[in-house]
Amino acid sequence: MIPGWRGAREGGFLRFPVHDAASKPGGPARHAVAARIVRSWRELTGRTGRGKVGPAGSTLLACSGGADSSALVLAMAGLGPAMVVAHVVHDLRPAAAARADRDAVAELAARSGLRMVEARVRVRGRGGNAEGVARRLRYAALARLAVKEGCVFVATAHHADDQLETVLMRLMRGAGPAGLGGIAPRRRLAPGVELVRPMLGVTREEAEGLCRARGWEWREDATNQDESRVRAKLRKRVLPVLREIRPDAAARAARSVELMRAAARVVEARAAELLRSAAQDEEGRLLWARDALRKEPEVVVGAVLRAAARRLGRGVGMDRAGRGVVERAARAVRDGVGGRRELRIGRARVWVKSGEVIAEKVEDE
DSSP, rough: OOTOOOOOOETTTTEEOOGGGGGOTTTTTTOHHHHHHHHHHHHTOOOSSSSSSOOOGEEEOOSSSSSSHHHHHHGGGGTTEEEEEEEEETTTTHHHHHHHHHHHHHHHHHHOOOOOEEEEEEOOTSOOOOHHHHHHHHHHHHHHHHHHOOEEEEEEEOOOOHHHHHHHHHHHHTOOOHHTSSSOOOEOOOOOOOOEEETTTTOOHHHHHHHTTOOOOHHHHHHHHOOTTTHHHIIIIIIIHHHHHHHTTHHHHHHHHHHHHHHHHHHHHHHHHHHHHOEEOTOOOOOOOOOOOTSSHHHHHHHHHHHHHHHHTTTTTGOOOOOHHHHHHHHHHHHHOSSSSEEEETTEEEEESEEEEEEEEEOOO
C-alpha cells in the first residue's frame, strides 16, 4: 500500500481520502489527447461549457490501473471533485497482482486530486465463461458504486483499438449491422446511471502517450498476452499487420462503426413499425400477413422476429437465440415454400404458414 494511507471501509466498499491535487502527474499542462477525451465526455453527457463540473455531471471513472483507464483518469482529473475514481477487485488475478493494481489506482487517484472508491467481486466458482461473468459482475459493482456516490455517469476507457478488435471478432461470427456497430458510446447501466465511453476515438498508442506525457507508469495485465483468448490473439498477431498496412486502421474502423450503427438504427426503426403493425388475437399471439413481411429485406424480417420473441418472452432465453436461429426464421418467412413450419427463437415459437406468420409465447417447460 502507499505509505501513510488509510482507507475506510463503508458498506462493503473502500473509500480513500483525497490528496493535494498539486501533485498531479505531469502538472496542469494541457494535452491534446486529454482534451479530446474531455470533449467526447462533454458530448456524451451533454455537459457543455468549460471548467469544473457540477453534480449533474458527476462521473465514476472506472480504472483498472492499465494504460487506457489511467489515461481516462489523467484526462478527466481537471474537471474537479465531481469525478470519482472506482476500482473493482476480482479473484481472477493472483492476489499479489490484484493488490498491486488496487494500490496503483489509489496512488493515481491521490496524485490526481480525486477520491477513490473500491468494490470486490467473486468470479471463481460461478460457472460459465469466467471473462463474461467477470465483466457482468464488474458492471454491476460499478453501478452500485455510482448509485452510492450519487454519480449520474460511469465512464470506461474502451478505445479505438478495442473497437476494432470487437468488430473483427463479430465479423468472424457473421454479425449483422447491430453487431458490427461495435461498442456503444453510451447506454443505460442502471436506473438513473448512464454508461459512457469517451475514449472510443482514441487509440491505445495515444492513451499510452498521455500516460508518458504525465509521467505515469501504468500496470500491465498478463492475461492480455494469453493468446488462447481470441481478443488477445487478434491484438498480438492481427492488429500489428493491419497497422503496418494502414497506420490509421483503428480510426478508419471507428468511422465504419458509426455508419453501421446508423444502419442498425434504420433496421430497428423499420422492425419497430412492423411490430406495431402486427395483429394480436385473444391468446396474445402476434400475426402478420406473410406477404407483408416477405417484401422486407431479410435483415429487417430477422429484426422484427427477434423483437417479437423478446416481447413475448420478456427477454428470457434471448441470450441463446443466436444470429443463425433468427436468420433461418427470416429466410423461412421470405422463401416461396408453402405448408406449415415451426421455428423457435428464445421463449417464442414462430409459425410460418402459406399466408401468415404467427409468433406466440412458449409456456414454461
